[in-house]
Amino acid sequence: MRTGFKVLGLVGMLAAGPGTYAETPPTIHTTTATAKETKDLVKVIGKVVDAAKNTPASFATVALLRTDSTAVSGVMADENGVFSIPEVPPGNYILRITTVGYDTRFVSNVSIATEAGTTDLGVIGLTASAQELSEVVVRGEKTMIVNDIDKKIVNVGKDLLATSNNVSELLEKVPSVSLDENGNPMLRGKGNVVVLIDGKPSSLYGNDLPTVLQSFPAELIERIDVMTTPSAKYEGEGASGVIDIITRKSRIKGTNGNLRGTLGNNWNNNGSGYINHKEGKWGLRASGSAQQRKWFFRRTLQRENYLGETTTRLDQNGNGQDGNTSLFGRLGVNYDFDEQNSLGVVVNYSQDQNHNRNFYHNETRLPNGELIQQFDRLSNGNSRGNNVNANLDYRHLFSDKDHVFTFTANYSEGQSNGSSEFDQQSDWDELDLRQQSLRQNNRQALFLNADYTWPITPKATLEVGARSRLNSSTTNNAFYTYIPDTDTFVINPNASNEFGYSDASYNGYVTFTQKTGDWGIRGGLRVTDATQHINQISRQQSFKAHFLYLVPTLALSRKLDDETLVKLNYSRRVQRPQADRLNPFTDISDPRNIQSGNPNLTPEYTHKAELGYSSYKDKGGWGPSMFVDYSNNAITRIRTIDEEGIAYSRFDNVGREMAYGFETDFSRQISEKIKVNATGRIFRSEVVSEIANIDNQTWSYSGNLNAFMQLPFNVRASAYLNYDGPRAIAQGTRQGTFIANMGLRKDVLERRGTVSFNVQDIFLSRIYQSELRTDTYLQNSLWQRTNRFVGLTFQYKFGKISASGDNDA
Structure with missing residues (x-):
C-alpha cells in the first residue's frame, strides 16, 4: 500500500513540470491564450436573426470553440435571439450557431481583447435550410467511427441510442465487439477484455460485468x-484488448436534462433520466434508471462417452427463464476553483435482484437405445446485490495547451447474496434428491490514479502516470443435501467453502509521442507489480502469487494526406487469472457437468501487432488492417470425463493460441437518405497444446452492418446485422452466431421529443453452439434465447439554458 502512494507522490512532483510551484506559480486556463485574472475576463454578446426575415432566431444554441474546434463555453439565445457568454479569456475563437430549420453558422476569427470588457459581435444572420429537418440532423451528427493512432473511437449518436436502452445493447453495435451468451464483451470473437468506464475499472461498479453493463443507461x-493494441497508458491486462466507455459531461451553462421510458414485451420495461445544471463555478449532475427484464432460453447437450466397456450417450434437454430488476443512480458535483484547477465528486449506487428457473431432462442410453438412467432436475434461484462507489477527480491545467495533471481516487464496496433450490426426480429411487445452496459475497476496492501530460514542444509530448488498485473479497458457498429420514438439510462439506481473495497492483507508465512532418511515433512502457492472496478459509489453505512484468507498446504512423493515415501498432498484454477462476469451489448444480476453479493458474502472455490504413473523407471511408495475436500459457477451460459419463471442467494453462487475419471497417453516406457503417473480418484461429494433446485450427469470417435510412414523414430507420463466425477453442470449435435488430425513430415536439420502436433478435437466431471432440468423448451443446425483444420508447429533452449566466436558469 505504501509503495503505491510513493509512486503517486512521485507523479505529483513530476506534475510541476520543468520548474517548481515555488519558483513560478502556474498560469492556467481553458484556451490557447495566456491566462489572466478574473477581472480580465471578457463578456461576449450578440444577437441571432433570420437573415432573410430579420426576425429573432429564438433559443438558438451558441457555442464558443477554440481554433482546434474544441468547446470552451456555450449558451442558448433568449426568445429575442440575444445571447451573452460571460467570463471568456482573451484569445482567438470560432463561434458556432445551430438551431432547428437553419444551416449551421460558423463565425471565424473571433478575437477577444483584454481591454474590451465586453465584445459585441453584433447581429448574426442565419440562412434557412432548404433541406428536410431530418437531413439536417444527419449532417450535424458526429462521424460514427474515427480511427486514431492506437484506438477506434465510436461516437454514440441518435441512431445508436434509438435502439439501445443500456450499455450492453450499445456494445453489440460497436465494430469488432460482440457479446457471449452470458453478456460478457468479446473483441474479435475472443473474451478476456478489460472494460473501463471513464478510464476506471468497471469492477468498481459491481462484481458482475454483464449486470453492470445492463444497468448503465445508454443515454x-x-x-x-x-x-x-492499447498504449502503455492503459491497463496491461486484457489479452483481447481494452474497451473504454466514456460518459457525457455537460459543458454548457444552465439546466438541461432528459427523460426516457421504454415499454416492452415479456415484462421488459425501463425508465431513466438525467439532469445537468451548471452555473458559475458550480456544476451538478444527477441521473437514475430502473429496469425490468425477463428472458427465456432453451439448452440441449449430447455427449458420447468412449470410456468404459461400452459407449454411452447422454442427452440433456432443458429450458428456463431469467428475470432481473435493477436500479442505478448517480450524483455528481464539480467545482472550478479558478481557470487552473477543478474538482469533481461523483457517487454511484446500483442494486439488482435476479430470479432464475431451470428445468433439465436427462437420459443416458447404450448404443442399442437401452435406457440405463433417467431423471428430471428443477432449480429455482434468487439473488440480490448492491454496490456503491465514490469517485474524486482533480484536474490542473498549465499554461501550455494540453499540459495537464489529473488525479483520481475511487472507493467502492458491495454485497450480494443468493440461494438456490434443486429438486431431482427419477423412476430410479436412488437418483431422487433435494439440495439447497446459499452464497454470500462481500467486496471492497480502492483505486488511485495520477496522470501527467507535458507537451515538451508542439510536436513532442511526454506522458507519465501511476496507478494503485487494491481489491479484497470474501465468498461463502454452502451446499446442503436433504436427508428424508430426519427431514432436514445437512451441509455437504465437499461442495462448500469459504474463499478469501485479495490482490494489490502497483503500476507506472511512460509514453513519448513525436511528430516529424507526416510521420508520428508513440512508444511506451508500463511496469506492474502485483500480488494475489488466495485463502481457502474453510480448509485452512492459503496461496500467494507475485508477478512483476513489463508491457511495452509502440505505434508508428504516417499521414498520406489530411484524411488518410497508415499505422503500425504493437502491444504486449498480460492476463492474470481472475478470482472466480482461482476459487477451487466445486459447482455441482448440474450433477452431470461439474465445474471448479484452479488456484494454480499462472498469467497468460499475449503479443499483438497490427498494420492498418484509414481514409475518411466527407461522405465516408474505410479502414483495412492486418492483425496477429499470439498468446503463450493461454488460460482456457478444459473438460474431462469419467467412466460414468460425468464431465469435470476447470480452467488451465494449456499452451498457445494464435489468431491472424484481415479486418476492415467501412462508412459511407450512400445518398442523402442512406448511411452505412460496416465491419468485416476474415481470420484463422489456432489452439495448440502438446501437453493436453490439443491441435485445433480453423479459418473463419465475421462482420456487422449498421444501416440507416431516411423514410417519409421524417422517420429514421436503422438495421443492425452481426455474424460471428466459427472459432477454434481448446478442445473443439465454437460455432458461428447471427443476430439481427431493427429500429424506427421520429423526432417530435420540435425535436425535444423522440419516439422510437425497435426489435432485437428478429429471427431468434441468437444461438450459441459448440462441439468438443477428444479421444474419450464427443459433445455438442446449444444455448438459445427464445424470446425476441420488442419495445416502444419515448424520450424527452428539457431545459432552458440561461443566456445571461446568472442564476435564473
Whole structure:
C-alpha cells in the first residue's frame, strides 16, 4: 500500500513540470491564450436573426470553440435571439450557431481583447435550410467511427441510442465487439477484455460485468473507445484488448436534462433520466434508471462417452427463464476553483435482484437405445446485490495547451447474496434428491490514479502516470443435501467453502509521442507489480502469487494526406487469472457437468501487432488492417470425463493460441437518405497444446452492418446485422452466431421529443453452439434465447439554458 502512494507522490512532483510551484506559480486556463485574472475576463454578446426575415432566431444554441474546434463555453439565445457568454479569456475563437430549420453558422476569427470588457459581435444572420429537418440532423451528427493512432473511437449518436436502452445493447453495435451468451464483451470473437468506464475499472461498479453493463443507461454515454493494441497508458491486462466507455459531461451553462421510458414485451420495461445544471463555478449532475427484464432460453447437450466397456450417450434437454430488476443512480458535483484547477465528486449506487428457473431432462442410453438412467432436475434461484462507489477527480491545467495533471481516487464496496433450490426426480429411487445452496459475497476496492501530460514542444509530448488498485473479497458457498429420514438439510462439506481473495497492483507508465512532418511515433512502457492472496478459509489453505512484468507498446504512423493515415501498432498484454477462476469451489448444480476453479493458474502472455490504413473523407471511408495475436500459457477451460459419463471442467494453462487475419471497417453516406457503417473480418484461429494433446485450427469470417435510412414523414430507420463466425477453442470449435435488430425513430415536439420502436433478435437466431471432440468423448451443446425483444420508447429533452449566466436558469 505504501509503495503505491510513493509512486503517486512521485507523479505529483513530476506534475510541476520543468520548474517548481515555488519558483513560478502556474498560469492556467481553458484556451490557447495566456491566462489572466478574473477581472480580465471578457463578456461576449450578440444577437441571432433570420437573415432573410430579420426576425429573432429564438433559443438558438451558441457555442464558443477554440481554433482546434474544441468547446470552451456555450449558451442558448433568449426568445429575442440575444445571447451573452460571460467570463471568456482573451484569445482567438470560432463561434458556432445551430438551431432547428437553419444551416449551421460558423463565425471565424473571433478575437477577444483584454481591454474590451465586453465584445459585441453584433447581429448574426442565419440562412434557412432548404433541406428536410431530418437531413439536417444527419449532417450535424458526429462521424460514427474515427480511427486514431492506437484506438477506434465510436461516437454514440441518435441512431445508436434509438435502439439501445443500456450499455450492453450499445456494445453489440460497436465494430469488432460482440457479446457471449452470458453478456460478457468479446473483441474479435475472443473474451478476456478489460472494460473501463471513464478510464476506471468497471469492477468498481459491481462484481458482475454483464449486470453492470445492463444497468448503465445508454443515454449517459458519449463515445466508446475500442483498443485492440492499447498504449502503455492503459491497463496491461486484457489479452483481447481494452474497451473504454466514456460518459457525457455537460459543458454548457444552465439546466438541461432528459427523460426516457421504454415499454416492452415479456415484462421488459425501463425508465431513466438525467439532469445537468451548471452555473458559475458550480456544476451538478444527477441521473437514475430502473429496469425490468425477463428472458427465456432453451439448452440441449449430447455427449458420447468412449470410456468404459461400452459407449454411452447422454442427452440433456432443458429450458428456463431469467428475470432481473435493477436500479442505478448517480450524483455528481464539480467545482472550478479558478481557470487552473477543478474538482469533481461523483457517487454511484446500483442494486439488482435476479430470479432464475431451470428445468433439465436427462437420459443416458447404450448404443442399442437401452435406457440405463433417467431423471428430471428443477432449480429455482434468487439473488440480490448492491454496490456503491465514490469517485474524486482533480484536474490542473498549465499554461501550455494540453499540459495537464489529473488525479483520481475511487472507493467502492458491495454485497450480494443468493440461494438456490434443486429438486431431482427419477423412476430410479436412488437418483431422487433435494439440495439447497446459499452464497454470500462481500467486496471492497480502492483505486488511485495520477496522470501527467507535458507537451515538451508542439510536436513532442511526454506522458507519465501511476496507478494503485487494491481489491479484497470474501465468498461463502454452502451446499446442503436433504436427508428424508430426519427431514432436514445437512451441509455437504465437499461442495462448500469459504474463499478469501485479495490482490494489490502497483503500476507506472511512460509514453513519448513525436511528430516529424507526416510521420508520428508513440512508444511506451508500463511496469506492474502485483500480488494475489488466495485463502481457502474453510480448509485452512492459503496461496500467494507475485508477478512483476513489463508491457511495452509502440505505434508508428504516417499521414498520406489530411484524411488518410497508415499505422503500425504493437502491444504486449498480460492476463492474470481472475478470482472466480482461482476459487477451487466445486459447482455441482448440474450433477452431470461439474465445474471448479484452479488456484494454480499462472498469467497468460499475449503479443499483438497490427498494420492498418484509414481514409475518411466527407461522405465516408474505410479502414483495412492486418492483425496477429499470439498468446503463450493461454488460460482456457478444459473438460474431462469419467467412466460414468460425468464431465469435470476447470480452467488451465494449456499452451498457445494464435489468431491472424484481415479486418476492415467501412462508412459511407450512400445518398442523402442512406448511411452505412460496416465491419468485416476474415481470420484463422489456432489452439495448440502438446501437453493436453490439443491441435485445433480453423479459418473463419465475421462482420456487422449498421444501416440507416431516411423514410417519409421524417422517420429514421436503422438495421443492425452481426455474424460471428466459427472459432477454434481448446478442445473443439465454437460455432458461428447471427443476430439481427431493427429500429424506427421520429423526432417530435420540435425535436425535444423522440419516439422510437425497435426489435432485437428478429429471427431468434441468437444461438450459441459448440462441439468438443477428444479421444474419450464427443459433445455438442446449444444455448438459445427464445424470446425476441420488442419495445416502444419515448424520450424527452428539457431545459432552458440561461443566456445571461446568472442564476435564473
